[in-house]
Amino acid sequence: MRKTVKMTTLVLLAALLLTACSKGNNGGAGNSASGSAQGSESTASAAGPDNEPVTLTFWSAQMASNAPSGIQEDPVSKQIEKELNIKIDMETHPADDKLAALLATADLKDIMVVNxxxxxxxxxxxxxxxxxxxxxxxxxxxxxxxxxxxxNKDKLGGGALKFLSLNINQKPARPDPVWGGVHIRWDYYAELGYPEIKSADDYLNVVEQMMKKHPANEDGKKYYGFSPWFDWGPYVQTNTMAFRMEGYEPVGGTIQTMAIDRNTFEMRNSYTDETSPFWTGVDFWYKANQKGLLDPDSFTQKYDQAVQKYNSGQVQASVINWMIGGSNAYLISKGIKDKGWFGPVPMSGSKDYHYSTYKYGLSGNVLAISKSSKHPERAMQLINWLYSAHGAMTAINGIEGVDWVNENGKYKYTETYTKNALDPEVVNKFGYRKFANNLGLDYSGTIPGTDTPLDIALSRDIQIAELEKPENAIAKQAAAHYGVELPVDIVPPGIAYEQNKLTELSGFLPAAQPDDIKQVDLQIDNYLRQAIPKIILAKNDSDFADQKAKLIEQVKKLGVDKVYGFWADAYTKAIADSEMK
Known part of the structure; x- marks a missing residue:
């Protein structure tokens, strides 16, 4: 789900309450952590071939902010110049067509970051x-x-170290977000007595009861149980919760033709296996419609229209985690901070509690030094800074002593950072997280050799302090109800966070489908976009079963087994090549 790094204001800190690390993955920075960060600073800044000022050209990864190209003048860039005597002349708006033109000239930037x-x-x-x-x-x-x-040498460089993977994370500072699950109006759930949710059917029953007790919101507008959208295709709705709660990930082309277990690598055809997580997801929405819980516009509205309904407090539940933030903002705008939405509420047996490592890089991007560079040693000096703990902490959090400090082995933001983070132009003005996608160490990880987050916002102490803010009252209520310190500690009984082994396969998988597979994938996608809403709207169980059988028959005719076979072979080879057996 993560494609680019998005910088926000301090609202980010509140949002991260849902995904901060647990005690087992994250602790305070002891003396060894402090030494690690400081040691990286001296190593990174002392390695230069000379101290003469130089300007290096830099083809950047995609950036979240609309930073201007050219010489970078933000405080983080100035700090790099101070430490290394290197100015950065950066192309901040990379695009495939621009890159194609650059490659045609063979006159590349000093440093290139590309997929x-x-x-x-x-x-x-x-x-x-x-x-x-x-x-x-x-x-x-x-x-x-x-x-x-x-x-990097054997797979990408023909035996030479011509590329370096970016955004490496060997030890995550937090578990992965639970993208799909039970996200509901918490105060209404409390009114019901916090009934245990043991299954998807229980989830629907809870929403149904909440709807009966509260048919309208604070503005008197009619409530909907759910307001999904299908203009992205049906897969985000059918797959996001169902697959992950069963321990699978949806993979394989646009149609996500395969369910693969994130730990055992068991593979199942999403469509022809009648008990696959895909069919669990379709069944969930069919039952939601049967209970009258779906917004009537669900199959015709665009994503932005669905967002607007959540943002105006008109929807009581969501299977997608990011939709409820706007709902809480709606109540806060009315001065209501002790009521609102929360998730994920634990569902018994859910396996969507895991963390991911990225030994071969999270983004799929790599870094290289051009043969046309007149300063390869200085380019290597800058690259080394980007791979240091000190460089990562500076690029993410700002300047030590100005934006953050180390107090007794614990990193804390200063009032300067807190004030700066409220500025809508914070990334371009102050440089926080601006270079995150160009870092060797991913911001979601820890200082190497420690449990201390590179991103200070992910520290447990900060997350606990954030819970005390009035706008986080609902999260605090939920944590208190389950008897834990932070919402991220809320897990179903008998469930613990486990490693998602699939993330280490990404670099060994094909970057794209062959044209013949892509064409079949596209044809099936066009069919499914029409067929899946019809099944969800089936009149009764018999009609649902008939339409399900017809869909399976049709996707077989269209060649789904060919697409599945391609991806099954690709994953089998990736597992062998990565030695993740």
Whole structure:
């Protein structure tokens, strides 16, 4: 789900309450953590070939903010210049057509950050960085796993270290978000006595009871139980909750033709397996419609229209986690902070509680130094800074001593940071998280060798303090009800956070489907966009069963087994190549 890094104001801190790390994954920074960060600073800044000022051109990864291209003048860039005597002339609006034109000239930027799908095309245009590592890349050698170096050399560089994976995370500072689950009006749930939700049917029954007791919202507008949207295709609705709660991930082209277990790698055809998580998801929405819980506009509205309904407090529940933020903002705008929406409420047996490591990089992007660079050693010096703990902490949190401090081994934001973070132009003005997608160490991870988050906002102490703010009253109520410190500690009985092994396969999978598979995928997608809403709107169980049988027959005729076969083979090979057996 994460495509780019989005910088927000302090609202980010409240939102992160749902995804902060648990005690087992995150602790305060002890002396060893402090030493780690400070040690990286001296290593990164002392490795330069000389101290003469230089300007390096830099082709950036996609950036979340609309930062201007050219010489970067924000405080983080100025700090880099102060430490390394390097100015950064950055292309901040990369695009495939621009990159194609650049590659055609063979005159690349000093430093290039591109998706690894371009590695084959670029490998003769960039240098082997390995000879520079010992002198200019100590933090790279320290923080990049040997397996990643081998992967970069053997799979991407033809035996040479021409590319380095970005956004590496060997130890996450927080579990993954629970993207799909039970997100409901918490105070209404409390009125019902917090009934245990053991199944999807229980979820629907709870929403049905809430709707009976509260048919209209604070403005007197009619409530809907759910207000899904299908203009993105049906998969975000059918798959987001159902797959992950059963321990699977939906993968395989646009139609997500395969359910793969994130730990055992068991594979199932999403469509022809009649008990697959896909059919669980379709069944959920069919039953929701039978109970009268669906917004009548569900199958015709666009995503933005659905968002507006949630943002105006007209919907009592969502299976998608990000939809309820606007609902709470609606009540807060009315001065109501002790009522509102919360999730995920635990559902018995749900397996959607996990954390992900990214040994080969989270983004799929790689970094390289152009053969046309006049300053390869200085480029390597800057790259080393981007792979250091000090560099990551600076790029994410700002300048130590100005934006954050280390007090007795614990990192804290200053009043300056708190004030700056409220500015709508915070990224461009102050540089916080501006370079996050160009970092060697992903901001969601920890300082190497410690449990301390690189992103100070993810520290447990800050998350606990945020719960005391009036606008976070609902999250605090939920944590208190379940007897835990933070909402992220709320898990179903007998369930613990586990590693999602699938994330380590991403670099070994094909970047795209072959044209023939893509064409079949597209045809099936066009069919499913029409067929799935009809099944959800089936008149009764018999009609549902008939339409289900017809859909399975039709996707077989369209070639779903061919698409499934391609992805099953691809994952089987990736598992073998990555040695994740």
């Amino acid at each position: 690894q799908k371009y590695a084959e095309q670029m490998k003769d245009l960039v240098i082997d960085m390995e000879p520079l590592l010992e002198k200019y890349g100590p933090d790279i050698a320290k923080n990049v796993p040997p397996e990643t170096i081998a992967y």
